[in-house]
Amino acid sequence: MSASNDHPAVWSRLDVSEGLGLGALIAEPDGFRLEATEVVVDRGTRYSCRFTVRADLGWVTRAVRVEILSGDGVRTLALESKGTHWLRDGAPAPELEGCVDVDVASTPLTNTLPIRRLGLRPGESRDIAVAWIDIPDLRVRRVTQRYTRHQSAEGRGRYVYRAPDHGSYELTVDRDGLIVDYEGFAARVT
Structure with missing residues (x-):
């Protein structure tokens, strides 16, 4: 895997009037770091x-810091x-018990975490519990998401992401599991 910030990914948001994000996946000796910024x-x-x-x-989330300006x-x-067990700003967050992934709602970058961690084969699906962070209000709640992997097309991995409150979307990813296209987002x- 070429997890490096040498070539950060840039996404244009499709769901807002103007939105642009920049993110990098950085390999570290004890895991991975995702760094990103979005302007909306x-x-x-x-x-x-x-x-x-x-x-x-193992691509399991250990810490998250989000700043909104x-x-x-x-x-x-x-x-x-x-x-x-989860802590929110240092205090216990029992509502997040059992969550393995985090989903920062303003970016496609955090979809890389379950895509890499699950290692699904074409045709496989998995339901996961995530700590979903609403942006820009920073509300956090437990959400069940389903990832289904489909056959690759045109050199891109293909997944369908589904969440009860948000609908179902097709995702295409590069060889590092970074989103190339996130349908409608x-x-x-x-």
Whole structure:
């Protein structure tokens, strides 16, 4: 795997008036780090989102830090996983018990975590519990998501992502598991 920040991915958001994100997957001795930033302008809403997600060598989320800059100032959120127990800003978050992945709602980058961790073969599906972070308000809740892998097409991995509250979307990924196209949400620029 060429997890490196030498060539960060850039996505254009398709679900808002103006939105652009930049993200990198960085290999570290004890796991992986996802670094990203998003800038969004939509119907009077303007904000930037900056986040870091740390995962172990098995792609299990261990720590998350999110920072939002908007007209309301700067707000931050920190999540940390201690085995099956989660902390939110240092306090126990029992509602997240059993979550393995995190999904920062403003970016396709965090979809890489379950895609890499699950290692699904074409035709396989898996339901997972994730700590879903709504952006820009930083609400966190437990969400069940389903990932189904399909046959690759045109050199890209293909998945369908489904969540009860958000619908079903087709995802295509590169060889590192980074999103190329996320139906109706984001498309890779570079």
